Structures are given as C-alpha cells and as structure tokens.
Amino acid sequence: MYKIRRAEAKDAEQVRLMSIALEEAMFDLFKKKKQTVFANKPVIASKHSVKDHAEWFGGMVGKPDEVLTHMWYVLEVDGKVVGYINGQPEKGNVGHLDSLYILKQYRGKGYAVAMVKKMKKWFQLKKVKFIDISVDGPNKPAQKLYEKLGFVKTTYTYGLKI
Numbered sequence: 113m114y115k116i117r118r119a120e121a122k123d124a125e126q127v128r129l130m131s132i133a134l135e136e137a138m139f140d141l142f143k144k145k146k147q148t149v150f151a152n153k154p155v156i157a158s159k160h161s162v163k164d165h166a167e168w169f170g171g172m173v174g175k176p177d178e179v180l181t182h183m184w185y186v187l188e189v190d191g192k193v194v195g196y197i198n199g200q201p202e203k204g205n206v207g208h209l210d211s212l213y214i215l216k217q218y219r220g221k222g223y224a225v226a227m228v229k230k231m232k233k234w235f236q237l238k239k240v241k242f243i244d245i246s247v248d249g250p251n252k253p254a255q256k257l258y259e260k261l262g263f264v265k266t267t268y269t270y271g272l273k274i
C-alpha cells in the first residue's frame with residue numbers, strides 16, 4: 113500500500129537525506145558523462161539542514177492547498193517514506209517542478225508517475241498553465257518519465273566543460 117501526502121516535520125530528516133542522494137546521483141552522472149550542469153562537483157553537505165526542512169514542512173500545516181506557495185509531497189510505502197517531490201508556481205502561470213526522488217529499491221513501480229500527477233493537480237489548483245522541469249542530458253530515466261507523462265522538450269541548454 114502506498115500513499116502520497118504532504119511532507120510533515122517528522123519527515124524532515126528522511127527528505128533531506130533523499131535530497132542529498134539526488135545530488136549525489138546527479139554527480140555520478142556528471143562523473144560518467146561530464147554533461148551535467150546541475151551537479152558538477154561532489155556533494156559536500158546539503159545546503160539546508162533538517163531544521164530548515166522541518167520548518168518548511170511545519171509551515172504547511174493547517175493551510176489549505178490553494179494558499180500554499182510551495183508544495184512538498186512524500187511517498188509513503190508500508191509506512192516508510194521512500195520518495196519526495198517539491199515544486200512551486202512562478203511568474204507567468206508557470207509551475208516549476210524542483211526535485212523528484214524515489215529510493216532505488218522502489219523504482220520502476222509507477223510511483224514517480226503518481227507523484228508528478230499529484231503535483232500537477234496542485235499546480236492546476238494554483239492556476240498553473242505550464243509545468244517546467246529541467247533534466248540533465250544524461251538522465252535518461254527522468255527524460256523517459258516526463259515524455260511518458262506528455263512533457264515535451266522546450267529548451268536546449270548547451271554546456272562546455274572548461
């Protein structure tokens with residue numbers, strides 16, 4: 113059994129660990145392919161502490177979805193938090209999908225699709241008309257995921273390692 117719910121203060125440590133794992137995964141891609149702009153250096157430490165995360169998540173408590181300016185959802189499988197997604201509306205009715213991460217052993221089960229769809233519903237509530245996401249060139253699983261969900265390539269970012 114799984115559920116996707118808003119992140120709560122008690123999830124802060126686990127979400128922070130997953131955000132570090134996401135950065136590490138991007139750095140691994142960089143080491144292999146040297147084509148990423150997001151993580152071209154090793155992860156030293158997450159910029160944000162457990163306390164920061166707890167404050168962000170605590171700040172959502174009791175507020176209706178439509179008034180929130182940022183959304184964090186976690187994926188819970190059999191009572192364990194195994195993934196997260198976060199995003200926020202930006203200028204011009206654009207909703208920016210910030211991060212998405214699923215623990216390795218829970219991948220390939222359709223959870224990421226469910227997470228993006230959940231975020232899409234919140235964006236619709238927030239009157240977002242266009243969802244924006246940046247994906248590293250070598251991150252094929254993520255590209256396939258978004259293409260499966262109907263996303264199309266809109267911008268080409270060129271990079272040169274010097």
Ligand SMILES: CC(C)(COP(=O)(O)OP(=O)(O)OC[C@H]1O[C@@H](n2cnc3c(N)ncnc32)[C@H](O)[C@@H]1OP(=O)(O)O)[C@@H](O)C(=O)NCCC(=O)NCCS
Pocket residue numbers: 134137211212213214215218219220221222223224225226246247248251252253254256257258260
């Ligand atoms: C990308 C990621 C979120 C996908 O999560 P997931 O739960 O395994 O994805 P799903 O099971 O919902 O898969 C949905 C679709 O994504 C694509 N996909 C997922 N993993 C894939 C892989 N390893 N190779 C190719 N396509 C893949 C497929 O199209 C898949 O549909 P299909 O099963 O019908 O082929 C996960 O691999 C992850 O957390 N990766 C590390 C972090 C990351 O890259 N985040 C995205 C940053 S933009």
